[in-house]
Amino acid sequence: MALTNKIEKKPEYIQMIFEGDSETSFTNEALIKQIIEVYVAHKAIKILVDLGKVTGDRTTTQRFELGVLAADKYHEIQSKLNLPNCSFAAVGNEPVVDPNRFTETVAVNRGLNVKVFTEMDKAIRWLAAQSTE
Numbered sequence: 225m226a227l228t229n230k231i232e233k234k235p236e237y238i239q240m241i242f243e244g245d246s247e248t249s250f251t252n253e254a255l256i257k258q259i260i261e262v263y264v265a266h267k268a269i270k271i272l273v274d275l276g277k278v279t280g281d282r283t284t285t286q287r288f289e290l291g292v293l294a295a296d297k298y299h300e301i302q303s304k305l306n307l308p309n310c311s312f313a314a315v316g317n318e319p320v321v322d323p324n325r326f327t328e329t330v331a332v333n334r335g336l337n338v339k340v341f342t343e344m345d346k347a348i349r350w351l352a353a354q355s356t357e
């Protein structure tokens with residue numbers, strides 16, 4: 225199954241619900257491209273990336289590359305288009321979500337405001353607590 229997503233506009237954030245197999249159906253580039261497109265189109269300040277229906281696993285290298293790509297593309301488009309800062313919460317199940325949160329660490333170390341969760345309510349609470357400045 226190819227990577228698919230549905231967008232739901234919530235009062236406080238935009239939720240992107242993804243579905244597919246992370247090992248065979250989509251690349252890091254495809255995932256980040258779709259998230260960045262929503263960020264740009266909505267000038268979003270908070271995005272919830274729901275990976276609960278995504279299956280599969282990633283190698284350590286793929287996780288590292290995803291964190292680098294996410295931060296690089298975000299900073300590139302934000303400065304190019306002078307977009308507002310955005311906070312990203314991602315929620316999914318292990319092993320799609322790395323128990324060690326390696327991708328999160330890589331992206332945060334590169335200046336991306338992102339946090340990864342395995343529980344939706346915790347992701348929503350974290351996103352709600354993020355400043356909109």
